[in-house]
Amino acid sequence: MSDSDTDSAPRVLARSDWYAITLHPRAEPSRGVMVTFDNISFGIQEKGFGTDFALKLGFDNIYVSQKKESQYQGLSVADFHAAVAPVTAGRNVFAYGASLGAYAALYYGGCIDARIVASAPKNSAHPSIGSDRFAGLAFRHVEISETPLSSKPPIILIDPHSREDMIFLERCVCPAYPQAQVVEYPYAGHAVLETIQANGQLGKLTRGIFVRGRVPEIQLRTEGCHIYHCERGRHLRQLGELAEAEAQMLRSLEIRLNRTALENLLLLFIAQERHRDVIALCMAQLARCPAPRREWLVSDYMKGLIARSGFDWNVFASRLP
DSSP states (O other): OHHHHHHHHOEEEEEEESEEEEEOOOOOSOOEEEEEESSSSOOSSSSOOTHHHHHHHHEEEEEEEEETOOOOTTOOOOHHHHHHHHTTTTSOOOEEEEEEHHHHHHHGGGGOOOEEEEEEOOOOOOOOTGGGGGTTOOOOOGGGGGGGOOOSSEEEEOOTOHHHHHHHIIIIIIITTTEEEEEEEOOOOOOOOHHHHHHTTTHHHHHHHTTSSOOOOOOOOOTTTTHOOOOOHHHHHHTTOOOHHHHHHHHHHHHHHOHHHHHHHHHHHTTTTOHHHHHHHHHHHTTTTTTGGGHSSSSSHHHHHHHTTTTHHHHHHHHOO
16 A cells, blocks of 8 residues: 555645645554654745655654745744644644754744654754844744743754754753753764764664654764764864864765865865965866756855955856866
8 A cells, every 4th residue: 555545635724925834644543743844945835844754654744834044933833833733632743853943843842742853953043043144034933941841851863063053952942941852963963864864874763763752872974974074074173173174074075075065175275365275176076066066066155255266166167068
């Protein structure tokens, strides 16, 4: 029997210009309800992070999406509760998300007394982070500690070397949930779930949490893993150990071309005014990058910084086959 044979039609529980909340029911019996939350930039849609996963695992899914880069500021706890409580009342409920979605799981999950699973929770518009990217967005939310709190300690998955994530944990999450189960994955980076998936361990982790009710011990690769070398290099750069940071990020790029290592290495070169190294690195990495991915490889902000070294990323990219 296929998944489509066991699932029922989706139903929109609430929708506005700011958000959409959609129920994806699974034919009974189900394990309960998994409420999953959109990431930062996907925009309003009816399915996304966690929808297929929840259904496959035997849960009904309530998917919560938000207007792109609105940081959930248009969804109140009261409106969220009114939409989902009739579905979740008296049932086994999880709230699950990553990054901004993890923040949302913590912010809204308490009002339905969910078991919250939050991977690297962070809201970059929150004053504790103060990202320039969201300087023009009015932050309307109260602190997590001022929302209705779940009776169940949340599970927080985090890289202890990820500076902003740790700031958000200490300032915004721990005051609300001092008994949270914090599970550390050193050098997994902000995208903890992606790193665990790259190590072939995500199924073991998620089944352990959502089916067996415990966080299983998993081992992540170190030497030879591009994510490990990149994140270790970024941490060393923050500590001022620049030579070793450079070596680690070069090792990451050698293993796999990746945006995070490239941008951090370029920032290191730019800070040292090593303009020739900036240009040489840009040319080398552009040359090995397939044409459809060149636009993705660095952000517009990074392109502006690179231009100060005398290198126009877009012009050079346009000359490559």
